[in-house]
Amino acid sequence: MTQPTPSPDADLRALGMEVAKARSARGFSIDAVAGAAGIDRTTLMRLEAGDHAVSVRVLHNVAHALGTPIGDLAESLCGDRPQAAHRP
Numbered sequence: 001m002t003q004p005t006p007s008p009d010a011d012l013r014a015l016g017m018e019v020a021k022a023r024s025a026r027g028f029s030i031d032a033v034a035g036a037a038g039i040d041r042t043t044l045m046r047l048e049a050g051d052h053a054v055s056v057r058v059l060h061n062v063a064h065a066l067g068t069p070i071g072d073l074a075e076s077l078c079g080d081r082p083q084a085a086h087r088p
Contacts, residue, residue, distance in 0.1 A: 013050030014076040015059075020048040022066045022073065036065035 023033050030048075034041040038061055046052035047062070054062075056070075063070040 010053065010077045012053055012077075015073065016048045016050035018073050018076040019044075019062060019066070022068050023048075026066060028066070033062065033065045037061035 023030070030041050030044055034044040037044070037058070039058055043052065043054065043058070044062065047054050047058075059073065060070050063073050066073075
């Protein structure tokens, strides 16, 4: 029986860059997105810098504040890694 390969660490910097890019493209300020997402501006700043792993709930709220699907933001977490040939 083959053992599943461990999941790679999430690329938080890539996620942060994706959030910052989406925010900037829409012309939203950090304060506006943080307020709409119901989070502290420091949390959003740390997310964009790749310094902070946030919960799915927070990422979901940020995605809604940006008007983008959460999957578009989260895709950057593993986008550069090859897909596993076999999934458990």
